[in-house]
Amino acid sequence: MSSTTVRTGRPFADAHVLDDLGDGRFRAGLDDVWAIGPKAFGGLLMVLMAKAGMARLATEGAPATDPLAVSVDFLRAPDLQPVELETTPLKVGRTISSIAVRLLQDGKPMLHSTITAGVLPEGEPRWETGPVLAPEPGTDAVDPAAAEGGARGLAAACEMRYPPDALAFLRGETAPPEMAGWVRPRGEEPDVLFALLAGDILPPTVFNLGGAQGWAPTVQLTALLRAKPVPGWLRVESRSHTVSGTQFDEDVTVVDAAGRTVCQARQLALAPLRP
Incomplete structure (x- = not known):
């Protein structure tokens, strides 16, 4: 991936491209577009882990591959270099599936995640607490x-x-x-x-x-x-x-x-x- 600059008009899409290495393993690049100083932004790392988990569950025949819950332990902070993701299905169910994902850099565990997958609800909720902010930012x-x-x-x-x-x-x-x-x-x-x-x-x-x-x-x-x-x-x-x-x-x-x-x-x- 690009090391220093936004490559296209879609920097988020650029940032979560995964290379499938087979056997439930993936590779991704980290650069300074999504970074906090010299370290990768944690929100993006969660996205990479969720995407890898969903991709693996799809190959296991999981009927629903929307992420419902993503729980991550941040063990170490990755540098802005390539990382690998290893996925281990824990349960493949008809409605709910679960998968463990490890993010590694130079063979060292950086983050560990458990992801729960299913079908996100559609339609109006029965109860919703209203937001404080307006739908769009004002001129000020x-x-x-x-x-x-x-x-x-x-x-x-x-x-x-x-x-x-x-x-x-x-x-x-x-x-x-x-x-x-x-x-x-x-x-x-x-x-x-x-x-x-x-x-x-x-x-x-x-x-x-x-x-x-x-x-x-x-x-x-x-x-x-x-x-x-x-x-x-x-x-x-x-x-x-x-x-x-x-x-x-x-x-x-x-x-x-x-x-x-x-x-x-x-x-x-x-x-x-x-x-």
Whole structure:
């Protein structure tokens, strides 16, 4: 894969291309398009693992290959180099299947995942908690790609917007550990895999508490996929319930343009150390 730049107008589609090595093994490239500094973005790594798991289940005759739940232990942070994915089916059922996926780099385990597959529900839900954000960002929304020097980091890989008051830490202020924003892929409409990625797209909530800013590595993240998103912006809201010592939690809800929840994610992460 390309090592430094967005190759086409569809950087998300470019990023989750898998080479089938046979025997349930796949290879993928990692580059600095979807990266946090020198390390691969965790949301993309989850997408690669989910895609590999779904591909393997399809060869095993699983009748339904939508990801329903993706649970990942982040053992080590991969460098921006190729990785391999090994898949092991745990159960192939008529309605629910399960598969384990390991992501390795230079033969060393980096992430371990268990993926539950089935059929995502369609139609209107019986109950839905309404989103806080409007379906689309307003004219006063903050566009990180409009900053001096142009788009950098994840803002170059996908379109992102934030409410004017969302990023207190950028103004040198403190606020509750909450974040919100809109996101969508460049050059294509969001799908289930992008909804999964969106569950980890916002800046760490602890940034708003003040102190050090930097890499906040995820320890464990479990995402539930709830529906296939309709075209348009995804609305993402995250908040921490407890920040204690070096650890914090985040609960994230991703809602599509129609107001339907498409992903719910909860993670345990390590807060950046104070200088």
